[in-house]
Amino acid sequence: MDDRMPVAAVNGLTARWARDTLGGGRAGATVFSAAGVWPLLGLLAAGAAGAARADLEQAVGTDAATAAGASGRLLARLDAMEGVDTAVGLWTRASLPLAPGWLSLLPAGAHGHFTGDTETDRKTLDTWAADRTHGMIPRMPVAVDRNTLLLLANALALRTDWAEPFQDNHTGTLFRSSPYLDMAGVAATPFGPLTMAKVNGTNGIEVHLLLGPDHVAPGEVIAAGIAALDGTYQVLPGNLLPYGRPGPGVTVEDVTSFDPAPALDLTTVPFTVGAEHDLLERAELFGLATARDSGAGHFPGVSAQPLAVGAAKQAATATFSAKGFRAAAVTAVSLRVGSAPGQARQTRRVRVGFLRPFGFLAVHRLLPAVLVAGWVTP
DSSP: OOOHHHHHHHHHHHHHHHHHHSOSSOOOOEEEOHHHHHHHHHHHHHHOOHHHHHHHHHHHTSOHHHHHHHHHHHHHHHHTSTTEEEEEEEEEOTTSOOOHHHHTTSOTTOEEEOOSOHHHHHHHHHHHHHHHTTTSSOSOSSOOOTTOOEEEEEEEEEEEEBSSOOEEOSSSOEEEEESOGGGEEEEEETTEEEEEEEEEBTTSEEEEEEEOOTTSOHHHHHHHHHHHHTTSSOEEEGGGOOSBOOSTTOOBOOOOOSOOSOOEEEEEOOEEEEEEEEGGGGTTTTTOTTTTOTTSOOOTTTOSSOEEEEEEEEEEEEEEOSSEEEEEEEEEEEEEEOOOTTSOOOOOOOOOOOOOSEEEEEEETTEEEEEEEEEEOO
């Protein structure tokens, strides 16, 4: 399988989401996973028509047919990787007819039915989210009510232990010294130097820490980090950095030591960040602006019943400790009845806010798609 298309598309969506969420000034701590959203958008695009389909194709960065196939292959590829678990779930009302061709795009066994009892269905969905993320996301982020006809969800979980653990100084910081100077470097970006440090897990998962100049918006730091990973910006590794302060938070100097081997001293902070995102707050970013209009049906390839997006949310969490890294995200999109054009439309009010001083990207070395990204405030 050619991984370049989904990797580029997922990373592109991650960068746009970072810029949109953390675009200017200082923002609150947050974490998000475009890798958890992109497959769902691809599946929805395959069943959409008209302007809704065009919007979704723009969001996923390719035509709907290609995205639908790539979504399934990407999920299968991720689930086969050590330390990464992913799953797709679909729940519908028994009375909702589904197009067999669209249903066949989902993994076997992914389809279940609502019971009609809201509390029972809620418990089922919460259990699914908790089980697929090893308890890191205990609840489905989208609620089910009597108007919900279909709910499509993705769960993504990452777990790794560090190949070289940190020392916990019990002062709020983590420290480790390594002879591998190339595990850190400075990227040349349009806004100036970007400091990057890679922390390797034992199973192929890597976490890249990013530190930019103080004046640069967090979203731009994350986007630049993604570009540096894909080779757009040149990264000068630690063993080639000039003496002095070649990047934010970096000092290169000669020191007196009984050990003649060079050393990379890395200090950071342990963190746990969690966030919930209402994707409809950024409906245009995710290609859902037209599809949320309940004045019409937008998914004839999913069902003969007119359908519109009722809710789209993600819950995500990430923990960086002395011993390893744990992260998870559950993304869900619900569909409700879409009426004939000209009928009354619903309006939605949403609120959000985020902020923090350094970014992080979690990837797997076998597939350089950013699985989880975030911004942390020590």
